[in-house]
Amino acid sequence: MAKKLWEKGTTVNPEIERFTVGRDRELDLLLARYDVLGSIAHSTMLESIGMLSTDEMKALHNELRNIHGIIENGKFVIEEDVEDVHSQVELMLTRRLGDTGKKIHSGRSRNDQVLLDLKLFTRNRLQGICHSVKKLFDALIEQSDRHKDVLMPGYTHLQVAMPSSFGLWFGAYAESLADDMLFLQAAYRMCNRNPLGSAAGYGSSFPLNREMTTELLGFDNMNYNVVYAQMGRGKCEKNIAFALATVAGTLSKLAFDACMFNSQNFGFLKLPAECTTGSSIMPHKKNPDVFELLRAKCNRLQALPNDILLIMNNLPTGYFRDLQIIKELFLPAFDSLNECLEMATYIIKRIEVNKEILNDSRYDAMFSVEEVNRLAAEGMPFRDAYRKVGLEIEAGDFTPCKEIHHTHEGSIGNLCNEEIGTIMENIYSSMDFEKANKAERALLER
Numbered sequence: 453m454a455k456k457l458w459e460k461g462t463t464v465n466p467e468i469e470r471f472t473v474g475r476d477r478e479l480d481l482l483l484a485r486y487d488v489l490g491s492i493a494h495s496t497m498l499e500s501i502g503m504l505s506t507d508e509m510k511a512l513h514n515e516l517r518n519i520h521g522i523i524e525n526g527k528f529v530i531e532e533d534v535e536d537v538h539s540q541v542e543l544m545l546t547r548r549l550g551d552t553g554k555k556i557h558s559g560r561s562r563n564d565q566v567l568l569d570l571k572l573f574t575r576n577r578l579q580g581i582c583h584s585v586k587k588l589f590d591a592l593i594e595q596s597d598r599h600k601d602v603l604m605p606g607y608t609h610l611q612v613a614m615p616s617s618f619g620l621w622f623g624a625y626a627e628s629l630a631d632d633m634l635f636l637q638a639a640y641r642m643c644n645r646n647p648l649g650s651a652a653g654y655g656s657s658f659p660l661n662r663e664m665t666t667e668l669l670g671f672d673n674m675n676y677n678v679v680y681a682q683m684g685r686g687k688c689e690k691n692i693a694f695a696l697a698t699v700a701g702t703l704s705k706l707a708f709d710a711c712m713f714n715s716q717n718f719g720f721l722k723l724p725a726e727c728t729t730g731s732s733i734m735p736h737k738k739n740p741d742v743f744e745l746l747r748a749k750c751n752r753l754q755a756l757p758n759d760i761l762l763i764m765n766n767l768p769t770g771y772f773r774d775l776q777i778i779k780e781l782f783l784p785a786f787d788s789l790n791e792c793l794e795m796a797t798y799i800i801k802r803i804e805v806n807k808e809i810l811n812d813s814r815y816d817a818m819f820s821v822e823e824v825n826r827l828a829a830e831g832m833p834f835r836d837a838y839r840k841v842g843l844e845i846e847a848g849d850f851t852p853c854k855e856i857h858h859t860h861e862g863s864i865g866n867l868c869n870e871e872i873g874t875i876m877e878n879i880y881s882s883m884d885f886e887k888a889n890k891a892e893r894a895l896l897e898r
């Protein structure tokens with residue numbers, strides 16, 4: 453039985469074969485589940501337009517369910533000489549069902565098959581990322597509320613500047629994630645449109661029922677224009693990568709702050725011992741390696757949109773094999789980000805804050821503006837008050853009053869964490885993950 457879908461009696465140079473297949477045999481394993489779901493939907497649709505008999509469809513569904521089981525058990529492999537997951541699934545169907553297996557590719561191309569697989573894979577992985585972002589958000593808000601009265605110095609130019617608080621610091625990262633969730637929402641919505649039926653990128657002369665596959669696969673809608681559906685390859689991944697990158701940006705900044713504040717020179721934060729690593733030579737060390745690795749991984753993730761852009765940027769319309777390479781960068785990105793989110797959440801929940809920071813007189817100057825504002829509120833022109841306090845500091849006789857009263861929205865005394873929670877909740881709950889998941893479960897029960 454031919455292992456190449458396109459075999460026509462010529463032999464392919466093994467080196468050419470190795471080069472063109474690249475890492476597909478390994479990476480396509482991540483798409484296998486979705487390839488099977490796509491085939492269940494496609495064959496159901498083919499039956500409805502008379503391209504398959506009901507018995508043929510049922511036989512295909514049975515066999516596809518078997519293959520799904522093999523995938524779930526981790527036993528699915530793409531055999532040597534088989535190019536990709538699409539060929540492997542068709543080969544398995546044809547081995548078991550003969551001519552019926554050979555009929556499944558009517559009205560379809562590997563170009564729309566891989567588009568579909570990528571959308572279903574991404575839709576699933578984005579759900580996981582959204583859940584993990586929400587968990588980290590909750591942990592940050594909880595820490596912010598818990599430590600809302602614990603002051604710390606705020607910095608500009610990395611110079612002691614003004615009073616800040618752990619309530620503000622934790623809460624700032626939570627609000628940052630709420631903005632990142634907007635990108636994830638857009639990514640999910642853009643991803644959740646059906647490309648199946650665009651075939652090689654120009655549709656088909658069969659009367660395909662694209663509404664039906666859209667519904668069966670639980671998509672919100674379809675990519676209507678078949679040329680655009682194919683053009684979405686690369687564009688969709690790039691835009692989703694932007695969403696991942698914005699989350700990664702929040703995490704790498706958090707990681708840098710945490711490493712810095714954990715160092716002895718600051719001593720603002722203490723990582724739990726179980727979250728640190730030791731040194732082979734210096735017996736006293738408890739290093740924040742987790743945050744350092746997280747920072748590097750997240751910095752690498754921030755390069756992803758650019759990496760994808762450089763691969764697909766100057767391609768004209770239509771499919772090109774260039775697009776295959778994007779999978780190497782794109783598919784592993786989700787696990788990488790998710791792992792960072794889980795690590796960050798674990799540590800943030802356990803991190804300890806130093807409640808005595810301000811007893812150290814090196815931070816006294818950060819109360820200068822408080823004193824200026826007190827004098828200004830009593831009627832002294834701001835500029836005169838500024839000068840008076842400045843001269844006192846220069847002369848070394850400034851005694852700070854460490855009582856502070858910040859009341860406006862988003863300030864130390866009025867964090868507005870509830871409002872931030874509402875922003876997050878509104879975005880998060882607007883994504884109907886269950887619709888997609890229900891459709892996938894139903895396909896496996898057909």
Ligand code: ARG
Pocket residue numbers: 476536562563566771772773775776779
């Ligand atoms: N492995 C290919 C990819 O990821 C599948 C599509 C192959 N299509 C083709 N026309 N050669 O792009």
